Amino acid sequence: MLFNYFKIAFRNLRQNRIFSLVNIAGLTIGMAATLLIFLWVYHERSWNKHNEHYQDVYHVYANRDFNGQITSGPDMMFPLPAAAAASFPEVEEAVIVDFGGTPLFTVGDKMIRRQTLTTSPEFFNVFSAQFIEGSAKVLQDPDALVVTESTAIAFFGHTRVIGETVKVNNGRSATIKAVVKDLPENSTVRFEVLQPFNQSTPEYREAQTDWVNCGNRVFFLVKPGANIASLEKKTLELIRKNASSENVTTRGSIILHPMSKWRLYEEFRDGRNTGGRIAYVKLFTWVAIIILLIACVNFMNLSTARSEKRAKEVGIRKTLGSGRKQLLLQFISESVLLAIIAFILASLVVWLVLPAFGQLLNQEINIPFNEPSIWIIILSIILLTGIIAGSYPAIYLSSFRPVKVLKGTFLPGKKALLPRKILVTAQFVISILLISATLIIYQQLQHVRNRELGYDVNNLVLVSSSGQAHRNLEAIRNDLRTTGMVESVTHTSSAVSDIFGFTSGIRWPGAPENNNLVIGFMFAGHDLAKTIGARMASGQDFRINDTNHVIFNQEAIKVMGIQDPVGREIEWAGRRRIISGVIENMVVNSPYTSASPAMIVYEPNWSNQINIRLNQGVDIRKALVQIEQVFSRHNPENPFEYRFMDEVFQEKFTNEKLIGQLALIFSALAIFVCCLGLFGLLAFSIERRSKEISIRKVLGASLQQLLLPMSAEFLVLIGLAFLIAIPAAWWAMKEWLNNFEYRVNISAGVFVLVGLIILLIAFITISLNASRAALSNPVKSLRSE
Amino acid sequence: MIELKNITKWVTNGGNRVFLLKDINLDINEGEFLSVMGPSGSGKSTLLNIIGMLDDADEGKYRFLGQPIHELKEKQRAQVYKQHIGFVFQAYHLIDELTVYENIETPLLYQNTKSSERKALVADMLDRFNIVGKKDLFPNQLSGGQQQLVGIARALIAKPKLLLADEPTGNLNSKQGEEIMAIFKKLNEEDGVTIVQVTHSEKNAAYGHRVINLLDGRINHHA
Incomplete structure (x- = not known):
């Protein structure tokens, strides 16, 4: 059957x-x-599902209370995991892991950077890995390195590497004690090299008892079925008991973020996930x-x-x-x-x-x-x-x-037509919604990309610095200048599109009593504004030997409320510093938020990035060759690693760009499928009315006169769909745009454009059917009746 | 076999009842060959549809093989006509997308006949109507007379006791028509199939044992 x-x-x-x-x-x-x-x-x-303890691993977050404003962060204090594992029976294991970095490993004459995590020895009790060589125990040994299979191959060409020594950051030597299979791409806590904390440093010993400063991540492996809410409370109590005085962490709360939510529920707002x-x-x-x-x-x-x-x-x-x-x-x-x-x-x-x-x-x-x-x-x-x-x-x-x-x-009867009309209208409502959404997403992206950044991302090259490069910075600067391709050079603690850190420790005369101002900061050398192409609102750019000078941005001066700031003194990190100038607001961190207060501190002795401003109109490829030569001369211990500032900036748009592209692709598909349906219905209606068309043709109707009455029915439905969809689109996109402080206004023009697009698509669909009506031979179809 | 008592059917048109059938009383015996005649719009087809259970009467009683059809539920009624009634139409009404073989087979599918049995039955039927060579053709590849043969074969495949034919020769030329009527006569006489046919043709009506005339929804006894 x-x-x-x-x-x-x-x-x-x-x-x-x-x-x-x-x-x-x-x-x-x-x-x-x-x-x-x-x-x-x-x-x-x-x-993260490859982890054996997927259901029972929690990431410890602190909701820190900055004068009522709650900020959630994963950075925790060093002694917490050991104390938690000792005090709470439901915590089976606890591990502390840093935020990772890409130190330079030297193997023979190979210099390779690898994603590296520093951790306490319990790491593999919490996170799963498959050992090819060695075992989880090797993390007890402070000189040990655990490498992944592909790292071992990159270093030595094979995986039988136990006992081989590797130089880390041109400093200490470490020995590879274990090799694990590469971690799946879809793991949150991912590494290529794993190393234990260096227990011989004074910082390590100090951190053992420091319950206030936080700089590492803490993960708990909890007994199945444990009461998480009560564990969160107990953890906070533990921190309060050990912290010498009240601080932003003790004023806040603790969140245990389960592994199953790490990927998809990664945002925190007002202390909630x-x-x-x-x-x-x-x-x-x-x-x-x-x-x-x-x-x-x-x-x-x-x-x-x-x-x-x-x-x-x-x-x-x-x-x-x-x-x-x-x-x-x-x-x-x-x-x-x-x-x-x-x-x-x-x-x-x-x-x-x-x-x-x-x-x-x-x-x-x-x-x-x-x-x-x-x-x-x-x-x-x-x-x-x-x-x-x-x-x-x-x-x-x-x-x-x-x-x-x-x-x-x-x-x-007419009754049978109604559901079809409703369905066609609904299809077009959805299509119009999708087109509008796509257009507005693109407008917003464009709007943010065209935003006045406060600095010039074009022709700006970032080169990774190192101890050696920094020592030779003056020589590098001179050699770069003599190439004739470089306008100026400065060093910074991070790319200027990223804040280096946040501080609440700035003091100045006339500051309010209960000052909880949190300000982002970064370090830089002289010629900062000149090199990054920023404008000084008042005062001067950093000059050579401007030790103990700072520059604030306009927003910082506004929130601090300092009148005539240039030349005034502030106190930060135990030193008095002179404000040498005020720089115009720059877009840092998220390009979607309005300007936040920032401080730039003159720091001649240390750098992370060397910023190189190329002269206008130079051939960038040639310039890079020259720059590389300069660096290989003065920084031979380290690989030459560079990025273009405009690319660094573009990385901030990855997510929204992806959403925009996905929206474009899938709304185009939706429209296409909609139009297929419209095409089919029209074709069918022409076929069904072939007798009527023939009679009209015999009576002298033109092609337009034939198509119009048949299309009119659909055009009315599309018009109706437009009227329904526009308010919905306007509302939905307004909600979406509310996620961004710096956003485009939805203009009527977008909807006019959407209307035109829809009409155009509809007309194309209709005219594709025109030949069918035009070519039909009236004699034939009338005879067949 | 069939007892119709006071069968009445109407449609409402602008608030007025227009009677399609009025007080029809008719008995048809098993093995009978009845011809129904009458001008267009006299209610012939309506009567046939009611006998064939495709349509309900608004009033009256209908007993088929002793069962009160007017009291049965849709499902039970379907069961009765599936087993006992075959239809032949003026416009043949073959399914265009099915071959001759498949068209004839279809009623058996709805009666859940086994595949092997179906094959045997359809083969018999093809043989009987001399259309074995046409079994893989589609209806539009056949002449009208051939199509009607397929229609009759399909109506007979489930071995119905009653064959209802609505102007079966209406679309055929006279020679084809005669062939069809000869088949009906043979069916009636040799296989004992009860036949009710609606026809315009006096000549075809004469093949039946009995002729009734309808006029404006009533049986005209004076014709």
């Missing part, structure tokens, strides 16, 4: 080419989009479902539009003894067959575009074939699509009464 249904379905598909093409194309696109998004979601949800990436995962899951639904709606519309043709078959089958149930089953199996065909094509599409999709997301996305759930998902996508698409046509078609349809006078 089912075979019989499939057979007739297949013949129907072959006979009605446009119908089949529109439906299969639409469903294929819908399913391919759904599959891609589901693969991405699956990947996002798979983060509010979400994060999950919002985009959810958003695009919905987008996938919507595209698939639009394709299903196409199927519904076209099937019911074709009902006159199918009505006869329904009538005959009923007189031959078919029950309604059997007809329902027949029509559903038809749509399921279509879904299966579409799925096969969609799988092919996914297979073809998956590498490009992974590249776009900058993640390696694989199809988890060996996961049973993926097969369940595939099966349910096919069945759900088939059933959703087929249900309404099946119910509608199987309800025909044979007496009526077999008389040959069957015409579906």
